Amino acid sequence: MPAQNHSAQKLxxxxxxxxxxxxxxxxxxxxxxxxQGTITAIPPRLDLQADPGQTVTASLKVRNDADIxxxxxxxxxxxxxxxxxxxxxxxxxxxxxxxxLKNWISAPEFIPVDAHGTQVIKISIKVxxxxxxxxxxxxxxxQPHGNIKPADLKTTGNFVAQRVxxxxxxxxTGPIVQNANVIKFATEKFHEQGPVEFAGSIQNLSDIHIDPxxxxxxxxxxxxxxxxxxxxxxxxxxxxxxxxxxTWNQKWGYGxxxxxxxxxxGTAGGVLTAVIFFWLFPIRLVIYSLVGxxxxxxxxxxxxxxxxxxQQELEKEVSELxxxxxxxxxx
Amino acid sequence: MKRIIYFGxxxxxxxxxxxxxxxxxxxxxxxxxSDTLSTSRLSVAGRVLTISGNLVTLNPAAATNFNSTSTANxxxxxxxxxxxxxxxxxxxxxxxxxxFTTVAAAPSGSPGNPIYYLSEPVHQINFVTSTSVPNxxxxxxxxxxxxxNNNDNVPDPDGFDFNGVTTANxxxxxxxxFSFVSALEGATASGGTNCTAGYHCFEFHYTGTxxxxxxxxxxxxxxxKSLIAPAPASGHNLGVADAYTIKVQQFANGVNxxxxxxxxxxxxxxxxIENVRITATVDPSISFSINGMPNSVTAxxxxxxxxxxxxxNAPLTVPFGSLVLNTFATAAHTLVVSTNATNGYxxxxxxxxxMGKDGGTTPFIPDTTCNTGTCTTxxxxxxxxxxxxxxxxxxxxxVSGATVPFTAGANFSAKPFANASLLQPPTxxxxxxGVSNSHTxxxxxxxxxxxxxxxxxxxxxxxxxxxxxx
Numbered sequence: 001m002p003a004q005n006h007s008a009q010k011l012x013x014x015x016x017x018x019x020x021x022x023x024x025x026x027x028x029x030x031x032x033x034x035x036q037g038t039i040t041a042i043p044p045r046l047d048l049q050a051d052p053g054q055t056v057t058a059s060l061k062v063r064n065d066a067d068i069x070x071x072x073x074x075x076x077x078x079x080x081x082x083x084x085x086x087x088x089x090x091x092x093x094x095x096x097x098x099x100x101l102k103n104w105i106s107a108p109e110f111i112p113v114d115a116h117g118t119q120v121i122k123i124s125i126k127v128x129x130x131x132x133x134x135x136x137x138x139x140x141x142x143q144p145h146g147n148i149k150p151a152d153l154k155t156t157g158n159f160v161a162q163r164v165x166x167x168x169x170x171x172x173t174g175p176i177v178q179n180a181n182v183i184k185f186a187t188e189k190f191h192e193q194g195p196v197e198f199a200g201s202i203q204n205l206s207d208i209h210i211d212p213x214x215x216x217x218x219x220x221x222x223x224x225x226x227x228x229x230x231x232x233x234x235x236x237x238x239x240x241x242x243x244x245x246x247t248w249n250q251k252w253g254y255g256x257x258x259x260x261x262x263x264x265x266g267t268a269g270g271v272l273t274a275v276i277f278f279w280l281f282p283i284r285l286v287i288y289s290l291v292g293x294x295x296x297x298x299x300x301x302x303x304x305x306x307x308x309x310x311q312q313e314l315e316k317e318v319s320e321l322x323x324x325x326x327x328x329x330x331x
Numbered sequence: 332m333k334r335i336i337y338f339g340x341x342x343x344x345x346x347x348x349x350x351x352x353x354x355x356x357x358x359x360x361x362x363x364x365s366d367t368l369s370t371s372r373l374s375v376a377g378r379v380l381t382i383s384g385n386l387v388t389l390n391p392a393a394a395t396n397f398n399s400t401s402t403a404n405x406x407x408x409x410x411x412x413x414x415x416x417x418x419x420x421x422x423x424x425x426x427x428x429x430x431f432t433t434v435a436a437a438p439s440g441s442p443g444n445p446i447y448y449l450s451e452p453v454h455q456i457n458f459v460t461s462t463s464v465p466n467x468x469x470x471x472x473x474x475x476x477x478x479x480n481n482n483d484n485v486p487d488p489d490g491f492d493f494n495g496v497t498t499a500n501x502x503x504x505x506x507x508x509f510s511f512v513s514a515l516e517g518a519t520a521s522g523g524t525n526c527t528a529g530y531h532c533f534e535f536h537y538t539g540t541x542x543x544x545x546x547x548x549x550x551x552x553x554x555x556k557s558l559i560a561p562a563p564a565s566g567h568n569l570g571v572a573d574a575y576t577i578k579v580q581q582f583a584n585g586v587n588x589x590x591x592x593x594x595x596x597x598x599x600x601x602x603x604i605e606n607v608r609i610t611a612t613v614d615p616s617i618s619f620s621i622n623g624m625p626n627s628v629t630a631x632x633x634x635x636x637x638x639x640x641x642x643x644n645a646p647l648t649v650p651f652g653s654l655v656l657n658t659f660a661t662a663a664h665t666l667v668v669s670t671n672a673t674n675g676y677x678x679x680x681x682x683x684x685x686m687g688k689d690g691g692t693t694p695f696i697p698d699t700t701c702n703t704g705t706c707t708t709x710x711x712x713x714x715x716x717x718x719x720x721x722x723x724x725x726x727x728x729x730v731s732g733a734t735v736p737f738t739a740g741a742n743f744s745a746k747p748f749a750n751a752s753l754l755q756p757p758t759x760x761x762x763x764x765g766v767s768n769s770h771t772x773x774x775x776x777x778x779x780x781x782x783x784x785x786x787x788x789x790x791x792x793x794x795x796x797x798x799x800x801x
Contacts, residue, residue, distance in 0.1 A: 038620035044672035044799035045615070061614070082756070085764075086801035087677045089756045139798055145647060150683070150790035151690030158649040158686070158776065160664065161794040164619040167801065209801070234674040235801050 037066030039142060041164045042118075049171045053129040060121045060166050062142045064113035071112050073146025074121065078102045079139050079167070081237035084201065088139055088167055099238060101138035101170055104128070110146075125170060133174025134207030135238055141165030169235075171208055178266035179205040180212065183241055185261050185274040192282050196248040198229075198259065202272060204236040211235050212272055214263035216246050221255030231263060253280025361458040361597040366577050368452035368560075369552075372606045373573065374486030375399045375448035376562035379413065379440045380429070385421070387413065389429040389446060396479055396488050397445065398563040401428045404605035405448060414444035423608065447485055450603075451494065451557035456549045458579055461595050464541045468515070469503075470588050471549060472530035472578040473558060475521035481531070482520045486562035490575070493520040493531050494559045496552065501533055504548040508539040525589040530578070531558065534588070560603055572602035617670040619678070619797035622646055624773075630663035631728045631739035631775035637662035649776050649793075656782050657718040663775040665730065666760075668767055672799040675764045679757035679796050680774070682748040686723050686789040694785045696778065698747030699724030708749045708758050713742035717779040722747065725776050732770035733761040745777060748793060757796065764800070 042061035050056045064070050077090035078100045091097060106124045113119040123140065141163040150159045183201040204210050211234065218227040233244040248259075256279050263272040377399035378390040391400050402423050405411075409420040416438045424430035456471055475481040475490040482493035498516040505511055517534035519526040526532035533551050552558055564573045577600075580593035623639035623646030624630060639662050642650045649662045670676045685695035699706065699714055699722030706712035706724070714724060724747045726739040736759055737744055749755040761772040774795075 038618045038667070040616050040618040041798075043615040044617040044670055044676070063616075063618075065618075065620075081801045083759075085677075085759075085762065086674070087679065087759050087762075088798055088801050089679070090796070139796075141796060141798075143794075148644075149690060150792045153644070153648060153650070153690075153790045154788060155643075155650055155652055156654060156686070156778075156789045157651045158682075159644075159790065159792045160621060160647045160649065161792055162619065162621045162647060163794060163796040164617055165796065165798050167799055232674075237801050 037064065037070075039064060039066075039072075039144065039162065039164050041140075041142060041166045043166060046166055046168045047171075048125065048168065049173060050125065050127045051173050052127055052131045052133075055124055055126045056170075057122060057124045058168075060123060060140065061118050062111065062113055062121060063118040064144075065116055066144070067115050069112055069114050069117075070144040071110055071147075072119075072142040072144055073110055074107055075141045075143065075146075075163070075165075076102050076105050076107055077139050077141070079137055081240050081242075084241055084243040086234060086237070086242060088137075090139060098132065099135060099137050101125070101136035101168060104131070104136070104170075105138055105140070105168070107140060111142075125168075127170070127172055131172045132207075133172050133176050135209050136170045136172060137209075137237070138168045138170075139165045140168060169209065176207045177205070178208070178210070178268045178270050180210055180236070180265055180270060180272055181205065182261065182263075182272050182274045185259075185276055187259065187276065187278050190279045190281075190283075191253070192284060193252060194248060194250040194280065196250065196278065196280060198246045198248070200233075200244050200246075200261065200274075201241050202233055202236055202244065202263070203241045204238055206238055206266060208266075209235045209237055210265040210270075212244075212263035212265040214261070214272075216248070217260045217262065218248055218250075219258040219260070221257065223258075226250075226257075231261070233263065250280070252282060255279070255281060361461055361579055361581060361595045363546075364458040364579050364597040364599045365456070366599050366601050367455045367457070368601060368603075369455070370450060370452045370560075370606075371572075371601075371603050372450045372452070372560065373404055373603045374450040374560045374562045375404055375411070375446065376486045376488065377446045378442070379444040379446060380442055382413070382438070382440045384436050385432045385434075387431055387433060387446070388427075389431070390442065391429050393565070394443075395565075396562075398488055398565055398567050399446070401569065402431050403428070403569055403608070404563075405431060406606065406608045409448050411446060411448045413446050414438060414440045425610070445485075447562075449484075449486060449494075450560040451552065452560055453550060453552040453554075453557050454577075456551070456577075456579060456599075458547055458597065460541065460543050460545045460547060460581065462581065463543045464581055464583055464594055466538050466584040467541055467594070468534050468536040468582050468584070468588075469547065469549065470535075470578075470580045470582060470593070471533045471551060472580070473533070473551065474575045474577065475529060475531050477521075477529050484559065486559050488562050488564050490521075490529075490561055491531060492559035494556060496531075496556055496558055500551070500553050500556045501535070502550045502553070503535045503537075506545060506547070508542055509537045509545060509547065510539050511535055511537045525587060527589055532588075536584075563605075569605060572604040574600055574602045576600055613671070615671055617672055617676055617797060617799055618668065619795075620667045621795065622665040622667065624663045624665060626662075628663075630661075630773045631726045631743065632741060633659075633661050633739070633743055633775065633777075635661050635663050635775075637776075639664055651776075651778050654778065654780050656780060656784075657721075659717045659777055659779050661775060661777050663773050666733075666772050666774060666795065668733070668761065668763075668770050668797050670799065671766050673766070674800050675762060676767060676770075676797060677759055677800050678761045678772075680725075680748055680760045681751050681755070681757035681794055683792045683794070684750060684752040686778075686791045688785065688787040688789055690790045692752070694787075696780060696784065696789050697722050698750065699745060699777070699779075700747070701745055702742075706744075706746050708747055708755055711737040711744040711746045713740075714745040714777065715742045719781070721779050721781045721784065723776070723778045724748070725774055727760060728773040728775065729761070730771040730773055732763065732767055733772040734763055735761050735772050739775065743775075743777065757794075760795070762800070 040063035380390040476487040515536035522528040701712035701714040
């Protein structure tokens with residue numbers, strides 16, 4: 001009996017060991033997954049103002065919608081804008097960057113955020129006494145798993161980094177040049193019918209970003225205003241050209257119209273103006289209509305002539321018959 | 332004696348039985364009486380403690396006729412008066428129970444100056460008649476203050492203020508047999524002609540047979556003007572309603588209601604309480620997610636061969652694994668962006684370097700130049716022939732709302748990623764010029780190697796950054 005008990009115990013422990021070994025193997029073979037989730041930066045843009053030598057503080061937020069707590073790496077980068085649609089491009093070499101802000105910002109390097117939680121990030125910006133008046137720009141981005149390097153993958157592939165961030169605009173007070181030009185304001189010279197699309201470009205020559213807003217006023221061939229179209233060009237980075245567009249949703253017109261662009265920008269009462277002329281006239285429709293009318297008139301005239309000719313022939317026949325009758329009667 | 336008691340009892344029983352059978356006159360009640368207020372919100376009658384610019388502090392101590400001691404019954408947008416000057420509440424201080432701000436700078440006021448908000452509910456009074464009264468009239472009595480002026484257009488602590496209401500502000504619904512005569516309507520403030528002090532009186536005269544069992548609806552007040560609801564009563568507790576009793580009466584034609592008992596009368600209760608202020612803040616935000624895709628699904632017009640959804644370290648990897656020479660391996664991610672930022676968002680992409688052996692710099696899998704060697708980070712070109720065109724690149728496909736700079740088309744139009752080690756700027760892969768709700772785009776990765784590629788694991792990092800547009 002003791003021998004039987006011993007072998008039963010042995011079998012039991014072997015079974016348990018086998019089960020645990022299988023479990024460990026299963027766990028080891030199960031693919032390890034990063035937390036899949038949305039990350040949110042609050043707010044997308046942060047506008048601040050400070051005097052040279054002043055320190056300002058602000059609170060940002062980052063939200064983690066993954067099902068587990070994540071450690072976010074916080075990066076502060078200068079950025080510039082070079083294209084016409086306003087893409088912020090991070091720049092790593094900021095020594096020559098007149099718009100640099102990165103080196104003035106103090107922010108934590110890492111921050112843990114609970115699952116489905118929001119974390120507040122306190123930043124401070126210390127403006128040096130020598131800080132140039134005007135705009136200074138940086139982006140603060142949050143990236144989960146920022147400590148993982150491509151070599152950690154141990155297989156051919158790409159590690160994908162997911163970053164979302166806040167654009168920080170700091171205006172350092174002082175004498176600030178505010179100037180801008182309309183580089184382009186155009187539409188097609190001739191439109192048979194609407195809508196009429198306007199396209200434009202504005203060059204910001206200021207020490208700070210500008211946000212031109214205003215209207216395109218449309219005047220009819222009789223010089224009466226027929227429409228005001230709202231225009232918001234959005235923020236334009238200093239020394240950058242940015243495109244804007246607007247649409248006049250008018251289908252039909254009857255001549256040469258005038259479009260006046262009036263945009264206000266900056267804090268010094270700057271105004272951007274431009275004037276263009278364009279035709280809105282349904283030329284083909286008018287030509288087709290005229291051709292149709294002329295054709296109808298020609299048909300009417302031809303029918304009329306034919307009718308007259310026919311009548312004349314009948315009258316001629318009648319007169320000939322009369323003559324013949326008279327001749328017969330005379331005989 | 333016994334006979335006297337016996338007959339007396341018998342006579343008493345008979346008389347009582349007869350009286351029981353006799354129909355009661357003038358004692359019936361109007362039924363299903365209700366007074367529904369368009370708002371049950373109390374008015375506000377408080378006092379200034381301090382004023383500093385736009386910040387007003389309400390006196391937290393009650394005083395005679397001024398029992399509003401907190402901002403619990405106020406909300407942004409309320410039209411109020413401070414010491415008789417019209418103001419609009421812009422915000423209620425969320426941390427202090429008795430502070431609020433005004434849109435315009437508040438007048439310099441001294442402690443004790445009155446702050447009023449007028450709540451002017453419309454009374455909708457419903458009931459069913461019990462007695463047939465031809466050519467009669469209904470009278471509604473609304474409680475009024477007996478202690479303060481009840482017709483001075485400011486809230487009273489113990490009744491409705493008359494607020495100069497006229498018959499133009501009262502109406503009745505005509506029904507069959509009840510033709511209401513507007514010329515005979517009456518609206519009299521408490522203590523006026525034929526209106527006993529303590530109630531404001533409203534008369535609705537009608538012609539017709541006025542049968543019993545008729546449903547009647549009367550309105551006192553309209554959008555133009557209504558009685559002013561009471562302010563909190565003395566000793567009022569926050570969140571506890573102040574109750575008032577209204578009376579609805581029916582009279583015969585031509586009688587003086589102040590000296591004649593009504594044919595029918597029923598009382599009804601109304602209760603007024605602080606409003607519940609509900610607040611919510613929507614932060615400006617930008618949200619970004621990267622989602623993996625399984626293999627054998629179509630993205631960018633091709634079938635994926637790599638799983639980025641459940642593979643190791645998914646979804647933030649593209650695990651191409653072992654590559655077959657001169658054969659494409661294809662994977663994809665779905666990028667989703669939502670933002671309420673004006674002027675939209677931009678997502679840029681950049682790789683840290685070529686895909687280098689063991690994450691190093693050399694040897695490496697080159698970035699693709701596509702079929703004809705013409706595609707660059709700025710220009711897309713077709714890349715659907717793997718042999719003799721090794722490299723790593725990507726293509727795009729807008730799924731919902733997103734603007735992408737190029738799309739795969741029928742021949743997998745592709746580009747190489749911008750390369751940070753070559754100091755190339757990140758390139759835009761999806762964008763929008765307005766607010767977006769779950770804008771979605773697919774990024775499709777493709778790789779091919781030839782026989783000259785040294786054996787080993789090749790890796791790099793692709794970074795996607797989502798921000799608002801400048």
